[in-house]
Amino acid sequence: xxxxxxxxxxxxxxxxxxxxxxxxxxxxxxxxxxxxxxxxxxxxxxxxxxxxxxxxxxxxxxxxxxxxxxxxxxxxxxxxxxxxxxxxxxxxxxxxxxxxxxxxxxxxxxxxxxxxxxxxxxxxxxxxxxxxxxxxxxxxxxxxxxxxxxxxxxxxxxxxxxxxxxxxxxxxxxxxxxxxxxxxxxxxxxxxxxxxxx
Numbered sequence: 001x002x003x004x005x006x007x008x009x010x011x012x013x014x015x016x017x018x019x020x021x022x023x024x025x026x027x028x029x030x031x032x033x034x035x036x037x038x039x040x041x042x043x044x045x046x047x048x049x050x051x052x053x054x055x056x057x058x059x060x061x062x063x064x065x066x067x068x069x070x071x072x073x074x075x076x077x078x079x080x081x082x083x084x085x086x087x088x089x090x091x092x093x094x095x096x097x098x099x100x101x102x103x104x105x106x107x108x109x110x111x112x113x114x115x116x117x118x119x120x121x122x123x124x125x126x127x128x129x130x131x132x133x134x135x136x137x138x139x140x141x142x143x144x145x146x147x148x149x150x151x152x153x154x155x156x157x158x159x160x161x162x163x164x165x166x167x168x169x170x171x172x173x174x175x176x177x178x179x180x181x182x183x184x185x186x187x188x189x190x191x192x193x194x195x196x197x198x
Contacts, residue, residue: 022162028079032076034037036068038178042175042176042182044062044064044066047063047064065198070115070144073115078112078170085103100154113142113146117138117139120185140179142184145180149177157169
């Protein structure tokens with residue numbers, strides 16, 4: 001009996017916490033925190049793999065903090081993007097889902113990729129040069145990956161989920177993609193390799 005009461009109270013507390021986190025008042029903060037957590041986790045998992053492969057000999061927590069900052073930026077941007085998208089295209093029809101998908105892939109994906117390179121470049125030496133080099137060499141790698149991962153995922157997102165759960169769902173799918181993003185970001189550019197060979 002006591003166990004049942006405890007489970008009932010725990011479930012009630014959990015339900016209240018979720019309702020509060022995804023309320024209109026707190027949704028922005030929830031989305032940003034989720035995005036920071038997922039970007040950090042993605043980088044730590046990628047570093048774990050690099051450590052296992054002996055590509056690195058210790059974890060770089062500064063790098064994780066930079067990825068967390070890029071996640072914060074993505075959280076802010078995605079929160080407002082999904083609200084805007086649902087405001088201009090309202091009804092949940094297959095036709096509208098396709099419209100949202102095209103806007104998301106053709107307009108939003110490039111913006112998010114560029115903002116990712118920009119926010120991480122801020123913390124590096126020669127940020128403008130690094131940003132330009134990485135966009136030139138790595139933008140299309142990530143953009144092609146976006147076309148593999150996101151269209152099927154976003155069909156579910158746009159058709160089935162209410163606006164308030166879009167960033168949560170996005171982040172759930174994004175964990176695997178964030179591992180890949182961290183890998184692409186921290187692989188050396190041709191220019192970097194040439195510079196260090198000379």
